[in-house]
Amino acid sequence: MLGSGTILFIDSDPEQNNLNQCIFYPRGFTVLTATTIAHARRVLIEHEPDIIMMEAILPDGDGFEFIKELRSITDASIVFLTYRAGDKDVIEGLNLGASDYIKKPFYSDLLVARVDLAMRNRNKGQRAEARSYEF
Numbered sequence: 001m002l003g004s005g006t007i008l009f010i011d012s013d014p015e016q017n018n019l020n021q022c023i024f025y026p027r028g029f030t031v032l033t034a035t036t037i038a039h040a041r042r043v044l045i046e047h048e049p050d051i052i053m054m055e056a057i058l059p060d061g062d063g064f065e066f067i068k069e070l071r072s073i074t075d076a077s078i079v080f081l082t083y084r085a086g087d088k089d090v091i092e093g094l095n096l097g098a099s100d101y102i103k104k105p106f107y108s109d110l111l112v113a114r115v116d117l118a119m120r121n122r123n124k125g126q127r128a129e130a131r132s133y134e135f
Contacts, residue, residue, distance in 0.1 A: 005119050006030040006047060010040045010054035010063075011081070020053070023108050024115070037061045044074065051077045051118050053102075056084040056093065064096055071097045077118040081106065 007029050009020045017033040024031050032047055034040035037060050040052075052070060056063035067078055077099040082089075085103035093101045099121070100114055 004028045005050040005122075006032065007051045007053060007115065008032040008034065008040065008043060008047070008049040008076075009081075010034045010037070010052065010058065012036065012055065012057075012059050016055075019108075020111075023112065027112070029115075035059075037063075037066050040066075048074070049076050050122055051079060051115060053079045053081045053115075056080050056082040056089065064092060067093070067096045067098060077122055079114065079118060081111070 007020075007024055009017050009031065011017050011020075011033075012035050014035060017035070021031045021033065032043050032049060034043050037058055040054070052074070054063050054066070058066070063080065063082070063084075070076075070078055078097060079100040079102060080093045080098050081102045081104065082093075083104045090101045090103075099118055102111060102114060
C-alpha cells in the first residue's frame with residue numbers, strides 16, 4: 001500500500017465522501033473532499049492533489065465537462081468513481097483524460113488497489129521527469 005499522497009474526492013454524497021475518508025486516511029493519505037464542482041475549484045486553489053476521484057454526475061455540472069477543465073490546470077491522476085457506468089460512458093471518460101474509471105457500487109479493496117496503481121504510475125512519471133541524460 002502506497003500511502004502519503006493527497007486525494008481529492010468529488011462526490012455530492014457526503015456519506016460517500018466520509019466513507020472514502022475512512023478508507024484512505026488510516027492508510028496515510030491526506031483526504032480532501034468536495035460536494036460540487038464549485039467546491040472542488042475552491043479546494044484546488046489551495047491544494048495540489050496527486051489523485052482526483054470524482055463522480056461524473058454532480059449537482060452543478062457534468063464531470064465529463066469538468067475533466068476538460070481539470071486537464072488544463074493539473075497533472076493529477078483523475079479517476080471517475082461513478083454510477084454513470086455504461087460502456088460508452090467508460091470509453092468517453094477515458095478518452096477525455098481519466099486515468100481510470102470505477103463503477104459504483106464498488107468493493108473498497110478494489111478502490112484501494114486502483115489508488116495504489118495511480119500512485120505508482122504517478123511516482124514513476126515523476127522519477128522519469130527528474131532524470132536528465134547527457135550523451
